[in-house]
Amino acid sequence: MNVGVCQVQLRLPENQSLKGKRRVIKSIITRLRNKFNIAVAEVDNQDSWQLATLGLTCVSNHRSYDDEILSNAIRFISQNYPELELLGSKIEIFSAP
Secondary structure, three states: EEEEEEEEEEEEOOOOOOOHHHHHHHHHHHHHHHHOHHHHHEEOOOOOOEEEEEEEEEEEHHHHHHHHHHHHHHHHHHOOOOOOOOEEEEEEEEEOO
């Protein structure tokens, strides 16, 4: 069993309130869950209205599948939300014995 974990840091430069941020982040989370069948949550910067950190994870039998799914999810965010700045992302794959 392999567990893929990804952290995505986003900047919402045009956002003016926490309410606006929550609307955008909720949309991203819902679309990622539906399209890629992965777990997604906002894991940091909850009180900042222009920064967001998302945690994404998936489980499979193959490391390459986890890496592909998480890479595609990052690409999906950058292609479908051009108003956001992707500050960084990090993927780690953990293998269980």
